[in-house]
Amino acid sequence: MDRKESAALKIKAAKIRIAALTAIHSIGSGHVGGSLSICDALAVLFGREMKTDPKNPKWPERDKLVTSKGHAGPAVYGALAVQGYFPYEMLTTLNRPGTHLPSHTDRNLTPGVDMTTGSLGQGTSVACGMALGDRLKGRDCRTFLIVGDGESDEGQVWEAFAFAAAKKLSNLVVLLDWNKKQLDGRVDEILPMGDFAAKLTAFGFDTQLINGNDVEALAAALEHTRGGGDKPYAIIMDNVKGAGVPEVEQTEMNHSIPVSDEQFARWTAQLKAEIAKWEEEA
Amino acid sequence: MKIIYDGSMDPKQAKALLGSLIPQLAAEDPDFIYLDADLMSCIGTLKWGKANPDRAIECGIAEANMIGVACGLAAAGFKPLAHTFGPFASRRVFDQVFLSGAYAKNDITVLGTDPGVTAALNGGTHMPFEDVALYRTIPTAIIFEPTDMVQLEDVLRQSKDLPGIKYIRVGRKDLPKVYEPGSHFTVGKAVTVREGKDCTIVAAGIMLHEALKAADELAKEGIEAEVIDPVTIKPLDKETVIASVKKTGCLVAAENHNKNGGLYDALLEVLAENCPAPAGQVAVEDEFGEVGPQKYLQERFGLTAAHIAEKAKKVMASRIL
Numbered sequence: 001m002d003r004k005e006s007a008a009l010k011i012k013a014a015k016i017r018i019a020a021l022t023a024i025h026s027i028g029s030g031h032v033g034g035s036l037s038i039c040d041a042l043a044v045l046f047g048r049e050m051k052t053d054p055k056n057p058k059w060p061e062r063d064k065l066v067t068s069k070g071h072a073g074p075a076v077y078g079a080l081a082v083q084g085y086f087p088y089e090m091l092t093t094l095n096r097p098g099t100h101l102p103s104h105t106d107r108n109l110t111p112g113v114d115m116t117t118g119s120l121g122q123g124t125s126v127a128c129g130m131a132l133g134d135r136l137k138g139r140d141c142r143t144f145l146i147v148g149d150g151e152s153d154e155g156q157v158w159e160a161f162a163f164a165a166a167k168k169l170s171n172l173v174v175l176l177d178w179n180k181k182q183l184d185g186r187v188d189e190i191l192p193m194g195d196f197a198a199k200l201t202a203f204g205f206d207t208q209l210i211n212g213n214d215v216e217a218l219a220a221a222l223e224h225t226r227g228g229g230d231k232p233y234a235i236i237m238d239n240v241k242g243a244g245v246p247e248v249e250q251t252e253m254n255h256s257i258p259v260s261d262e263q264f265a266r267w268t269a270q271l272k273a274e275i276a277k278w279e280e281e282a
Numbered sequence: 283m284k285i286i287y288d289g290s291m292d293p294k295q296a297k298a299l300l301g302s303l304i305p306q307l308a309a310e311d312p313d314f315i316y317l318d319a320d321l322m323s324c325i326g327t328l329k330w331g332k333a334n335p336d337r338a339i340e341c342g343i344a345e346a347n348m349i350g351v352a353c354g355l356a357a358a359g360f361k362p363l364a365h366t367f368g369p370f371a372s373r374r375v376f377d378q379v380f381l382s383g384a385y386a387k388n389d390i391t392v393l394g395t396d397p398g399v400t401a402a403l404n405g406g407t408h409m410p411f412e413d414v415a416l417y418r419t420i421p422t423a424i425i426f427e428p429t430d431m432v433q434l435e436d437v438l439r440q441s442k443d444l445p446g447i448k449y450i451r452v453g454r455k456d457l458p459k460v461y462e463p464g465s466h467f468t469v470g471k472a473v474t475v476r477e478g479k480d481c482t483i484v485a486a487g488i489m490l491h492e493a494l495k496a497a498d499e500l501a502k503e504g505i506e507a508e509v510i511d512p513v514t515i516k517p518l519d520k521e522t523v524i525a526s527v528k529k530t531g532c533l534v535a536a537e538n539h540n541k542n543g544g545l546y547d548a549l550l551e552v553l554a555e556n557c558p559a560p561a562g563q564v565a566v567e568d569e570f571g572e573v574g575p576q577k578y579l580q581e582r583f584g585l586t587a588a589h590i591a592e593k594a595k596k597v598m599a600s601r602i603l
Contacts, residue, residue, distance in 0.1 A: 060359070107386060107387075108387050115354075118381065119377055119381045121346075123350075124347075125347040125349070125350020125353075126350045126353050126382050126388070128350070129351035129352060129353055129354020129357070130354040130358050132355060133354060133358020133359065133360055136315075136355075137358060155346075156347055160350065162342070163347050
């Protein structure tokens with residue numbers, strides 16, 4: 001990837017972060033940590049890897065995104081707003097009565113959201129069904145599935161992974177957000193999951209372990225998943241919960257936190273400064 | 283609707299019907315797709331399923347995942363039918379059916395076999411007396427409990443094209459012949475199988491046969507019972523129930539289910555809001571299932587014609603005339 005494209009993806013990730021924070025700040029608090037950790041992945045998915053059309057969000061041949069960790073809705077809405085699926089101003093309706101942007105992603109409310117999630121683990125199976133369905137319908141498209149590391153406590157996740165391998169769903173790409181933390185604390189303290197890469201490999205996935213907050217690493221890993229074959233793909237994203245906003249990164253318990261006016265102004269100013277720097281580089 | 287009931291059983295068992303009808307539906311409709319959780323053998327679909335792995339999705343013993351996959355297939359444009367035994371088709375997958383299915387508007391049909399005492403020798407662990415109660419709380423759910431093979435075939439045929447969650451609870455063995463072959467049933471429209479003026483009996487599934495036997499016994503005592511097949515427990519045909527109870531002045535519900543949360547409760551709501559009248563139930567008391575032959579279990583839990591006749595006389599005696 002050339003410098004220009006790399007900078008463009010970093011800019012997109014920062015814009016998604018600003019958009020996600022704009023949504024959360026508008027209601028005062030929300031799932032900041034787990035939204036910020038997947039913004040780089042969303043930037044590369046929407047900016048480079050996924051075949052999508054914001055003007056035609058129900059296009060059957062599009063690539064689909066299932067955010068099984070549905071509480072990362074603000075990050076997804078940020079990405080969709082940046083991509084032009086709906087007006088940017090809509091972000092500040094997050095969780096308001098009658099909104100199209102509920103805390104957890106809902107395919108029936110938000111243009112560009114491909115599946116309703118929120119009860120953790122469930123998006124994994126549905127994504128398998130979507131990938132299988134597209135294959136059976138002969139559609140040339142793929143399903144990308146974002147799963148949380150804390151979410152992987154749910155047994156259904158592992159039922160789905162076994163199913164994906166059994167059905168040779170090479171049109172399914174799992175992006176596992178290994179950000180090390182869940183609501184009550186560190187994953188290693190709550191319910192240690194061990195070596196995700198080894199587990200996914202043992203389940204029959206073509207597995208890569210990368211820095212998931214690095215757009216270039218993400219782009220390369222996602223390029224590899226275009227290979228077809230007879231295995232589903234997994235990318236274990238070694239991520240930082242709260243990535244991109246140092247103050248959030250350094251907050252130990254950062255799953256769902258308030259965002260004050262002062263914090264919002266400071267954090268978005270930092271992100272805008274980074275955007276300006278990358279724009280210069282590009 | 284022509285009733286052909288004469289007390290005789292249909293020589294075709296539900297397992298055989300399911301084993302031939304599911305492949306037939308797949309042949310007729312390219313969007314129909316069937317999923318199972320390692321129980322294809324139990325409804326006679328295994329041989330066909332193994333030969334047609336793209337139409338019969340074997341999910342292994344992972345029911346939660348099966349329901350989620352079915353929902354994803356629905357999102358991709360398919361009409362999924364997912365089968366497992368009743369307790370696993372309800373209790374075990376309740377959240378998946380509720381959220382990935384109903385809430386997300388992914389339309390699927392769930393077939394839960396061996397409801398209540400029809401689980402027989404599989405025993406209490408496999409004997410759902412609560413599945414109707416669970417599905418009744420899911421917005422958009424339609425609950426079928428077929429009373430004969432003609433109805434089972436019609437319900438299975440039409441459910442794939444109906445919106446929402448469709449739950450079909452049916453045993454795998456025999457049922458009496460009740461309806462003329464080719465009969466068509468409508469969601470929310472009950473069938474009055476036998477007319478009478480003295481007591482309304484609403485009976486679902488295997489209990490319709492018991493209700494009709496009870497009506498024969500009551501007739502010997504000069505009591506004319508009206509027997510209604512609800513067809514769908516949800517939505518319930520209020521109009522038919524209200525008209526019947528306004529005529530008879532009392533009601534008995536007969537169900538192969540816990541008395542809490544099922545057909546009886548649904549009927550009581552209709553009576554309370556529209557035509558208060560003495561009512562009683564022939565249903566499982568608030569108990570767990572247990573192992574044994576179905577005939578023994580029907581006696582054990584009081585799910586027989588004799589219990590229905592006795593309850594009918596009791597509610598008739600409570601009428602304020």
